[in-house]
Amino acid sequence: MSETIRDSHARRYRILGDALAVAVYLFLLAPILVTIPMAFGSTNALSFPPTSYSLDLFRIFFSSPSWLEPLFQSIEVALGATMVVMLTGVPAGYWIARHEFVGKALITGIIMSPIVIPTVVTGLGLYLYFSYLRINSTTLSLVLGHVAYTLPYVILMIMAGVHKLDRNLEFGAELMGAGLIRMFLTVVVPQLVPSLVSAALFAFLLSFDEVIISWFLTGSNTVTLPVRMFSALEWEVSPVIAAVSTFLTAVSLVVCIVAIRLKKWTPVDA
Amino acid sequence: MSPAVLIAVAIVLPPLLRIIYTSVHGPALSLTSYAEVVKSNLFRETLRTTFIIAGSASVLSLLLGFIVALHLARQPAQRRTALMVLVLLPFWTSILVKCFAFTIILGRDGIINSLLSWIFDTRIQLPLVLNRIGTLVGMTNYLIPLIVLPVLASLLAIDSTIYRAASIMGAKPARIFWTVTVPMSLPGVFAGLLSIFVMSLGTFIIPALLGGRRDQMLSNLVDFYNRQVLDWAKASSISIVLFGIAAAFIIPLILWRRRKA
Numbered sequence: 001m002s003e004t005i006r007d008s009h010a011r012r013y014r015i016l017g018d019a020l021a022v023a024v025y026l027f028l029l030a031p032i033l034v035t036i037p038m039a040f041g042s043t044n045a046l047s048f049p050p051t052s053y054s055l056d057l058f059r060i061f062f063s064s065p066s067w068l069e070p071l072f073q074s075i076e077v078a079l080g081a082t083m084v085v086m087l088t089g090v091p092a093g094y095w096i097a098r099h100e101f102v103g104k105a106l107i108t109g110i111i112m113s114p115i116v117i118p119t120v121v122t123g124l125g126l127y128l129y130f131s132y133l134r135i136n137s138t139t140l141s142l143v144l145g146h147v148a149y150t151l152p153y154v155i156l157m158i159m160a161g162v163h164k165l166d167r168n169l170e171f172g173a174e175l176m177g178a179g180l181i182r183m184f185l186t187v188v189v190p191q192l193v194p195s196l197v198s199a200a201l202f203a204f205l206l207s208f209d210e211v212i213i214s215w216f217l218t219g220s221n222t223v224t225l226p227v228r229m230f231s232a233l234e235w236e237v238s239p240v241i242a243a244v245s246t247f248l249t250a251v252s253l254v255v256c257i258v259a260i261r262l263k264k265w266t267p268v269d270a
Numbered sequence: 271m272s273p274a275v276l277i278a279v280a281i282v283l284p285p286l287l288r289i290i291y292t293s294v295h296g297p298a299l300s301l302t303s304y305a306e307v308v309k310s311n312l313f314r315e316t317l318r319t320t321f322i323i324a325g326s327a328s329v330l331s332l333l334l335g336f337i338v339a340l341h342l343a344r345q346p347a348q349r350r351t352a353l354m355v356l357v358l359l360p361f362w363t364s365i366l367v368k369c370f371a372f373t374i375i376l377g378r379d380g381i382i383n384s385l386l387s388w389i390f391d392t393r394i395q396l397p398l399v400l401n402r403i404g405t406l407v408g409m410t411n412y413l414i415p416l417i418v419l420p421v422l423a424s425l426l427a428i429d430s431t432i433y434r435a436a437s438i439m440g441a442k443p444a445r446i447f448w449t450v451t452v453p454m455s456l457p458g459v460f461a462g463l464l465s466i467f468v469m470s471l472g473t474f475i476i477p478a479l480l481g482g483r484r485d486q487m488l489s490n491l492v493d494f495y496n497r498q499v500l501d502w503a504k505a506s507s508i509s510i511v512l513f514g515i516a517a518a519f520i521i522p523l524i525l526w527r528r529r530k531a
Binding site for chain 2: 009010013014017018020021024025027028029030031032034035038046048087088089090091092095096099101107110111113114116117118119120121122124125126127128129132144147148151155205209211212215216226229230233234237241242245248249252253255256
């Protein structure tokens, strides 16, 4: 008797918990569920659900220079930033993971600081520094700004990858007479390929989606897609933004899927 | 390879030094801009708003995130992996996409108001956006995925035999929840709460797009002094104060984690 009572209790709790969880999942997905149908709606109304479906909004997005130029600017900045961040972050991450040196805690603390410093602070600092160097409003300043922003994440991912490698292989190569750079390129890098690819993808996506630092660093000729979208949202909410949103979501989705495929999925600490 | 470390420092450090330099370098080298900032009503009001919004959004996100984490923890591993996508997808969605969507959902003629108008058969135009409600909805949506991951990790770390023991001893589900699940997940919950709180202290986009005049946070004030007032000494001082507040909360967390490891 008491057994069945307890069971019905447990069931009632489980159903309540499931219902609440479904509500939260829906809340989390609401932005995507709303913007995607709207992107295929008509050009003159911001209504949900759309009354008619077409590709007009995407046509406007991909044919008006005021959206296309920021798109190409974002791609250019993200590619540049990914290249620079990989060239510095990979060797730096390896060095920090494998070596002890004077002031290591302080130096890694400085490099990691953009993760915890409010992004506006990083943005203002970069703006002031680049004004001093007189390179503000250039693509170069955006690339360097995004490098500073993505570097800690890349270094962390590389360090995690290096910690999984067998150090004896590196010692072996050095014993056989390989120089440091040769050992790094022929022994470490080939084993690190999965970490390298996912770090590069992550850096690209972070840079491509980044708003705040770009907001501080762009000039009228170097507006990135997120900055264009941010200022559009500040002044008028036009239906084209639904198409831009869907495009951004699709980019994150593709990068995310590739990264997951590559990593073969690690459940919690992903 | 050590040059790479130096290059990394050379990219990250100078902007920080420059901001400190600007904050003390007005007409002369002094702390006047800090003094003026701290005395101004605008700053004090904004500081209070920042703490209120960050605090309430973090607690709200913890409650909703806990529901999701609990649900995920109960699923068999394979199902959990599939359901995790529902949390990771919003995690990867651009903050701008979320803000746009919520202006559509919460607007005067938005989805919620249209739905209510249809149900009650009168024109309803509740002000749900460009105010505190809009800000909190946006912040919560942004923060939930960030709190689910640490809470889920601490829930999964609880030994399942403890649950079995509790239920053999006759504890009802509610009692098990309050005496086993909650206390044992507390360290993860606390760490997660602190880190989303620090993250929300620095939010900029959400109050700018979903908030009203009275929901502007310290980050927005920095932007205001930088872009409208063109007073870089004040913008820098506010930045340093914001950084200091974030550090005051995050450093104990880092030290605590290191001691545990």
